[in-house]
Amino acid sequence: MDATTAPHHIPPEMPQYGETYHVFELMQNMLEQLLIHQPKDPIPFMISHLQQDNDNVPKIVILGPPASGKTTIAMWLCKHLSSNLVTVENLIAREFSSLAEVAGKHYQKMKKLSSTQLIKLIQERLKEGDCVRQGWILDGIPETREQALSIQTLGITPRHVIVLSAPDTVLIERNLGKRIDPQTREIYHTTFDWPSESEIQNRLIVPGGISELETARKLLEYHRNIIRILPAYPKILKVINADQPCVDVFYQALTYVQTNHRSNAPFTPRVLLCGPMGSGKSLQAALLAQKYGLVNVPDSIIMKVLSQRLSQQDSIQKGWVLHGFPKDLDQAHMLNSLGFQPNRVFFLNVPFDSVIERLTLRRIDPVTGERYHLMYKPPPTVEIKARLLQNPKDTEEQVKLKMDLFYRNSLELEEFYEHTITLNADQDPYTVFEYIESGIINPLPKKVP
Numbered sequence: 001m002d003a004t005t006a007p008h009h010i011p012p013e014m015p016q017y018g019e020t021y022h023v024f025e026l027m028q029n030m031l032e033q034l035l036i037h038q039p040k041d042p043i044p045f046m047i048s049h050l051q052q053d054n055d056n057v058p059k060i061v062i063l064g065p066p067a068s069g070k071t072t073i074a075m076w077l078c079k080h081l082s083s084n085l086v087t088v089e090n091l092i093a094r095e096f097s098s099l100a101e102v103a104g105k106h107y108q109k110m111k112k113l114s115s116t117q118l119i120k121l122i123q124e125r126l127k128e129g130d131c132v133r134q135g136w137i138l139d140g141i142p143e144t145r146e147q148a149l150s151i152q153t154l155g156i157t158p159r160h161v162i163v164l165s166a167p168d169t170v171l172i173e174r175n176l177g178k179r180i181d182p183q184t185r186e187i188y189h190t191t192f193d194w195p196s197e198s199e200i201q202n203r204l205i206v207p208g209g210i211s212e213l214e215t216a217r218k219l220l221e222y223h224r225n226i227i228r229i230l231p232a233y234p235k236i237l238k239v240i241n242a243d244q245p246c247v248d249v250f251y252q253a254l255t256y257v258q259t260n261h262r263s264n265a266p267f268t269p270r271v272l273l274c275g276p277m278g279s280g281k282s283l284q285a286a287l288l289a290q291k292y293g294l295v296n297v298p299d300s301i302i303m304k305v306l307s308q309r310l311s312q313q314d315s316i317q318k319g320w321v322l323h324g325f326p327k328d329l330d331q332a333h334m335l336n337s338l339g340f341q342p343n344r345v346f347f348l349n350v351p352f353d354s355v356i357e358r359l360t361l362r363r364i365d366p367v368t369g370e371r372y373h374l375m376y377k378p379p380p381t382v383e384i385k386a387r388l389l390q391n392p393k394d395t396e397e398q399v400k401l402k403m404d405l406f407y408r409n410s411l412e413l414e415e416f417y418e419h420t421i422t423l424n425a426d427q428d429p430y431t432v433f434e435y436i437e438s439g440i441i442n443p444l445p446k447k448v449p
């Protein structure tokens with residue numbers, strides 16, 4: 001095949017670079033903003049967008065019925081993420097904003113803002129430096145579907161939307177105990193969240209609008225609107241049960257906002273399956289290769305051949321699954337030095353006894369070459385059973401030797417690879433496969449500090 005007809009050689013570093021620097025997501029976010037804002041001159045717009053570098057700052061919307069804990073959770077998230085809380089109250093209280101001044105007067109009279117006023121205030125606020133640099137958390141905004149769509153049209157797109165949910169009866173009861181610190185605007189509760197300092201206790205005030213009747217009215221309005229708002233956020237929504245302790249709600253919310261959504265960036269899996277012999281690496285590798293067309297790279301291939309195999313077009317375009325190699329830190333370093341970084345590393349955990357059971361009962365029929373397992377796949381006839389042979393490496397003594405070696409090396413391997421996923425491989429192969437599949441398809445979770 002001459003050079004003109006040879007398939008284009010994609011160097012392995014190319015897709016790895018794209019993944020490492022999230023190039024696809026970077027371009028996708030910039031294109032989204034370009035199409036929304038349609039600047040007369042796209043070049044300076046793109047330069048300033050890229051210089052802002054704020055694709056990954058918090059952009060969170062927290063919705064929920066009255067007394068569900070939106071403001072409580074939003075405040076805690078803001079503190080933890082050093083981001084900016086945006087509520088109707090603090091929007092109209094902003095100084096040096098004529099918009100806020102006019103809206104504040106309107107709010108005093110009508111006890112609520114028009115959608116136009118609210119959207120303009122949000123647009124003005126989210127353009128301010130602190131929101132650009134540190135992100136924002138909208139508390140109870142948008143209130144209607146129209147507001148949700150108007151905000152999106154302005155290019156204000158949240159990355160995570162949390163919807164708190166709890167039975168109306170719980171919320172009506174809960175709201176009665178709501179108290180506010182007029183100095184810090186912190187929220188407390190007579191039963192669930194009472195301040196320890198007596199100085200704060202003494203200055204707490206009972207906020208307006210928390211009577212049973214008023215909460216019931218707000219609940220009716222919320223239920224009418226929320227079912228029309230949710231379809232505006234199809235893939236970035238998480239409903240959290242708010243009828244549980246605040247701290248539990250908070251940690252579920254924090255974990256969610258720290259996960260990356262599956263982006264539609266082209267993703268080439270480079271999978272490494274680690275585990276003791278008999279943990280199912282070969283079987284899982286075969287299933288992954290079969291379902292996703294990954295190149296199945298058994299551990300018998302040595303480094304040189306391995307390097308050639310992982311550099312071939314199918315490995316680069318389809319990805320690969322490596323199992324049983326690297327077995328130790330030196331081999332892991334060698335693999336890295338050749339420029340092959342796995343982007344998913346799984347450790348298949350199986351109790352020692354299960355490994356012994358899986359391996360020492362394996363047999364092979366010397367006549368047909370068929371593989372049997374005295375427990376899971378017994379030979380069909382006494383005659384075949386009589387002639388079965390056991391591989392010398394499957395004797396209990398050999399297996400124990402290899403297990404010791406594996407456990408000695410696996411800790412170093414787990415430390416070597418930054419994100420490893422450990423799973424219980426002592427169950428049926430297809431359940432194990434589903435765990436591995438989901439670990440490959442979903443973005444790796446960020447570690448909660």
Ligand SMILES: Nc1ncnc2c1ncn2[C@@H]1O[C@H](COP(=O)(O)OP(=O)(O)OP(=O)(O)O)[C@@H](O)[C@H]1O
Nearest residue numbers: 066067068069070071072178188189192244245246
């Ligand atoms: N998970 C929870 N369990 C018990 N009490 C809670 C919980 N979350 C919040 N609270 C208490 O319920 C009351 C209402 O909380 P918060 O003001 O945060 O709710 P909200 O959704 O912002 O309400 P609203 O929309 O009416 O402003 C407060 O007294 C708060 O301390």
Ligand SMILES: Nc1nc2c(ncn2[C@@H]2O[C@H](COP(=O)(O)OP(=O)(O)O)[C@@H](O)[C@H]2O)c(=O)[nH]1
Nearest residue numbers: 276277278279280281282283358427428429432
């Ligand atoms: N019960 C069970 N047996 C498995 C599983 N995966 C593999 N096995 C069996 O365990 C033995 C070793 O599997 P293999 O994939 O070769 O393990 P490896 O040494 O880690 O590559 C084989 O007899 C498999 O049929 C599993 O998930 N569950």
